[in-house]
Amino acid sequence: MDFFLGTYYPVFMYLVVVIGFAIAAPLTAHLIAPRKVTPVKQMPYESGMDPIGDARMKFDVKFYLIAILFLVFDVELLFLYPWAATNQTTGSLIPSAFKDVVFWEIQAFLLTVVVAYIYAWRKGVFKWR
């Protein structure tokens, strides 16, 4: 299996063009646009009031709980993708003798995730308090 870099030229070029545009456009704006800094202009917007306290405050933990819950599902999905791509095709990576075993293993794996999901629901993780 030889590696042919030419297949990836378009990807490299695309990245260069997109990142180049992302850099060049604000640079143009920097050259054209006026720049006159005043203290009031630099104040964070707080609906016309003077800002009270720092914006980087403690944040509600429920966002993190949900993020952690979803990380579990994200990892689960990573396992499912290769299986989904090779499940039905003939002559795929999975030998045909193991196909049924792999199929039921994936179903069992999903069942464990479903049990965890129901447990989390019963425990009240999904209540937005």
Added chain:
Amino acid sequence: MIRQEDLREDILNGELTNLFRWFLGLPEDSLSPFPGLMAAGVAVGMLVGFVALSAVFFIWLERKVAGRIQDRLGPTRVGGKFGWLQTIADGIKLLVKEDLIPRDADHILFRLGPYIAFCGAFCAFIALPFAQGWTAYGTGTGAFAIGVFFILAVMSTEVFGIILAGYGSGSKWSLFGGMREAAQMVGYEIPMSLCVLVPVIVAGSMDLGKISANQAGWFWEWYVFRDPFTFVAFWTYFTCATAACKRAPFDLAEAESELVAGFHTEYSGLRWSFFFMAEYAAMFAVSGVAVLLFGGGWHLGLPVWTLVGLSPELSQVLNWPSNVLNIGNAINAGVFIVKCWVLVFVQIWVRWTLPRLRIDQVMMTCIKYLLPISCFLMLGVSLWEVFARPYLGDYFKFVLAGLVLISIIITAMRVFTTPMKLPTPGIDAPWGPRIPAEFTIKRS
């Protein structure tokens, strides 16, 4: 399984590569890298240009559609009749506008946010095939073997830009918007990916080109109609994709009635417009994925060429000699783009029709409804493929496609035969709900 040698063949025999080989006077089988490089350059230029232009077009379209839905006109002045140059004028204004960075902002993160959002949304187009083999990656019949996965992965980097913008701005509104966006994106990624798995299981491939090529022929070959699970998966995917693009009714990150402007409160000028280019590019990208996975890709749904007795593959019909330029593929790409525009229009339509949800409603819709539904769809389609399909055969798609067609015809007939007047005097609308005469405003 895709082999490097095949990819090498593809890039060496691509349409644009052949065009440049012909242009440079090189023989057909020459191994010089220049035609390939030039072809790559042109393909990339066309793609970036198309994405940027379509973003400009969608911004104008959104304002016009919003105007019509809210019974006003939208932009009318710039560029003549329909205000079609309005976005260009706005772009020039944004370019010459002062670029403010607030005092409390984290300067590096504040600058980095828009770039990451922009690059994340635009790089998804690398793997989006517009017609058979028309991707930036592999200008030939080349296939991106993991196209779907690549697009989902790259699109979800957009959220980093939003979080950085929200956190780096040093404003409370921005922080709220950024955190909401983070929770929402992390949540909606899961049902979206699970719904994407449904056609992947059916096709047995993550290659978008291959999935779309499987749906050639009549419209009942499209994966939407294949079985009940794919049908529901299409709607679930589209809902999640709307949320993942942070479009209304899920646009909690920039809820202007609560958070001023959410994560981009402190942005001005060109940096601000980068977020919007990213949003509209992402809208087109998710619509493209929906079309490729469920909606038949670049196939018209009516096998016109077969009916008139030509080769079934449109790309093989209108082929110049020596495979220089493939007009059939260009027509297919046009069909694909029109289908994507229809879905983008639906997203715009939904935005201006439905009210915004609350953040807890948004999150609970995802966790308690969309996640179990999409899990069920994924399981159901894998079981259907293994157990139901061998017995039921291939006939279910005719039933589903027929029912959908009949319901579309009935709806269209009802819509177009119902007379209607808008409350504004003097403007007649072609269709819509009937408004009783006592509620319309009389012209004085």
